[in-house]
Amino acid sequence: MLSFHQVSASYGRRQVLDRIDFSLVPHKITAVLGRNGSGKSTLVSCINQEMPYTGSITFADRDLAVMPGRERAQLISILPQVLRAPAVTAEELVAFGRSPYLDFGRRMTARDKEAVEEAIGAAGIGYLRHKRLTELSGGERQKAYLAMVLAQNTRVMVLDEPTTYMDIEYETAFFRLLDALKRKRKITFLVILHNLTQAVRYADRVVVLDGGRVRYQGETADCVEKRVLEEVFHVRQHRAAGDGEEFIFFT
Amino acid sequence: MGNKTAPAGRAFCGGWTGWAALTGVLILSLVLSLRFGSSEMGWTAFWGGLFRREGYEAHTLILYALRLPRLLQGVLAGTGLSVSGVLLQSVTGNDLASPSIIGVNAGAGFVVILVLSCFPAAAAGLPLAAFAGAFGATLLIMAVASRVDASQSTVILSGIAVQALLSAGISFFSLLDTDVLVSYSAFSVGGLSNTDIRLLWLPGGIILAVLFISLAFSGRIQLLCLGDSMALSLGVRVKGVRMLCLVCASASAAAVVSFAGLLGFVGLVVPHIARKLCGARTGPLLACSALTGSSLVLLADLTGRVAFAPSELPVGIVMAFIGAPFFFFLLLRRRRVPC
Numbered sequence: 001m002l003s004f005h006q007v008s009a010s011y012g013r014r015q016v017l018d019r020i021d022f023s024l025v026p027h028k029i030t031a032v033l034g035r036n037g038s039g040k041s042t043l044v045s046c047i048n049q050e051m052p053y054t055g056s057i058t059f060a061d062r063d064l065a066v067m068p069g070r071e072r073a074q075l076i077s078i079l080p081q082v083l084r085a086p087a088v089t090a091e092e093l094v095a096f097g098r099s100p101y102l103d104f105g106r107r108m109t110a111r112d113k114e115a116v117e118e119a120i121g122a123a124g125i126g127y128l129r130h131k132r133l134t135e136l137s138g139g140e141r142q143k144a145y146l147a148m149v150l151a152q153n154t155r156v157m158v159l160d161e162p163t164t165y166m167d168i169e170y171e172t173a174f175f176r177l178l179d180a181l182k183r184k185r186k187i188t189f190l191v192i193l194h195n196l197t198q199a200v201r202y203a204d205r206v207v208v209l210d211g212g213r214v215r216y217q218g219e220t221a222d223c224v225e226k227r228v229l230e231e232v233f234h235v236r237q238h239r240a241a242g243d244g245e246e247f248i249f250f251t
Numbered sequence: 252m253g254n255k256t257a258p259a260g261r262a263f264c265g266g267w268t269g270w271a272a273l274t275g276v277l278i279l280s281l282v283l284s285l286r287f288g289s290s291e292m293g294w295t296a297f298w299g300g301l302f303r304r305e306g307y308e309a310h311t312l313i314l315y316a317l318r319l320p321r322l323l324q325g326v327l328a329g330t331g332l333s334v335s336g337v338l339l340q341s342v343t344g345n346d347l348a349s350p351s352i353i354g355v356n357a358g359a360g361f362v363v364i365l366v367l368s369c370f371p372a373a374a375a376g377l378p379l380a381a382f383a384g385a386f387g388a389t390l391l392i393m394a395v396a397s398r399v400d401a402s403q404s405t406v407i408l409s410g411i412a413v414q415a416l417l418s419a420g421i422s423f424f425s426l427l428d429t430d431v432l433v434s435y436s437a438f439s440v441g442g443l444s445n446t447d448i449r450l451l452w453l454p455g456g457i458i459l460a461v462l463f464i465s466l467a468f469s470g471r472i473q474l475l476c477l478g479d480s481m482a483l484s485l486g487v488r489v490k491g492v493r494m495l496c497l498v499c500a501s502a503s504a505a506a507v508v509s510f511a512g513l514l515g516f517v518g519l520v521v522p523h524i525a526r527k528l529c530g531a532r533t534g535p536l537l538a539c540s541a542l543t544g545s546s547l548v549l550l551a552d553l554t555g556r557v558a559f560a561p562s563e564l565p566v567g568i569v570m571a572f573i574g575a576p577f578f579f580f581l582l583l584r585r586r587r588v589p590c
Contacts, residue, residue: 048484073486086476087531100486106470
């Protein structure tokens with residue numbers, strides 16, 4: 001599974017990640033939490049081999065730094081925080097997700113077309129398929145990109161703040177979708193989140209970054225129990241019960 | 252969540268009729284370019300000359316020795332500059348990018364004025380000098396950009412710096428000798444007056460090779476519009492594809508400069524027209540740009556030849572008259588990033 005071994009990265013003299021060590025647990029949603037500038041998005045850039053780092057990031061004991069890009073793209077899909085709006089339709093965008101599997105002629109096989117249809121259905125963007133991205137709202141664009149990474153059909157999905165522009169209804173549906181994918185398609189998720197309530201509600205595990213170092217990693221329930229987030233984020237943790245469920249929220 | 256909507260804004264070239272219409276316009280432009288010029292020629296004489304019939308030898312000579320090389324130059328210039336423009340707008344993510352952004356014009360101009368100043372007798376070597384200058388300037392920009400991060404903004408910024416440097420060199424040499432400036436101005440306006448068809452083989456080969464390479468890699472080039480991070484995560488070698496596009500764009504534009512001089516605005520205007528006609532997918536966009544660019548340059552050249560006959564207005568000036576207002580139109584309507 002995806003593992004970080006003593007990963008350090010810096011922007012000039014400013015060290016952003018400092019000897020990061022953790023592994024994802026298969027078929028679980030792991031949320032990475034941290035204050036602004038704690039290195040969450042840098043972690044994604046390192047997985048994507050966009051920025052230089054020391055240490056190693058491995059997938060099944062294979063170093064990502066020496067893995068061919070296409071092979072890496074068949075194992076790990078990444079949804080960055082900043083999403084562009086090119087003048088292509090949502091359906092064309094989703095088809096881009098099959099790129100790592102296409103040959104030089106880039107012809108889509110029946111399997112590729114099926115994967116695109118499945119992804120469109122799973123993300124619920126059938127009604128957007130012929131619309132250009134330039135015509136979509138921020139939330140709709142996020143859904144279209146989510147469908148694209150679903151079509152990529154990888155074992156690990158890395159999502160950098162994926163719900164920023166989504167409304168509350170789709171946000172809930174989105175996390176339900178991640179849960180279903182985790183169980184049915186055995187996908188492992190690494191989700192960068194800034195919303196603590198969301199993280200403790202939907203993630204199975206959390207990794208808390210503080211000053212570029214791993215402050216905590218483990219089960220979400222244990223993190224809540226130890227009140228780690230209160231210390232790191234200088235907030236207060238509350239519990240509330242309703243409709244037979246217990247909720248954790250922060251003020 | 253499941254109901255479908257109708258496709259939005261079907262492109263003109265969405266089916267075969269659109270492509271047939273574009274090809275028809277190009278064929279019409281070719282025929283008109285051959286038929287009309289400073290020498291009057293009726294349709295009977297035109298067909299007689301074209302099919303080398305007896306009694307039409309003079310018309311055959313005009314068509315094959317004067318107008319055909321011009322026509323080939325128009326097609327090659329339109330294709331080369333348009334393809335170059337599509338590639339550059341794709342890799343820089345900037346809808347106002349054109350071959351000049353990678354130093355093609357400034358590089359060619361600098362080397363041409365350098366040759367005119369230092370070796371006035373070497374006028375025959377100007378096409379080669381122009382190609383070397385245009386290509387060399389791009390290599391310099393790429394070398395600077397690749398030392399940093401080869402990102403879109405680095406390419407644009409290093410292009411601006413190299414252009415400024417070379418433009419200063421052009422100004423310097425033009426101040427030294429006003430005779431050189433006169434010779435240089437003919438080159439800088441751009442035209443299709445070269446009648447030696449043998450000089451077109453090499454640039455023609457380069458332009459066609461670039462078109463085929465670009466079409467072969469169009470799927471990967473297309474993914475650059477998602478941004479470097481997203482393209483990288485889809486397995487694209489972003490730096491490699493970007494460098495390939497820059498080399499191809501430069502080679503194609505430099506090949507055009509070697510026989511047509513600094514023909515402006517084609518690389519800027521045509522990709523936008525083509526995008527309106529066939530949408531944003533890179534493969535069809537390249538093909539559509541090649542067809543549209545060829546037609547546009549041929550029609551601009553024809554206008555320049557017949558509007559003030561028997562005098563001739565260089566195609567570069569006609570293109571500027573069309574291109575500059577279109578550029579303003581683009582600036583006023585600039586809303587989206589191309590793909």
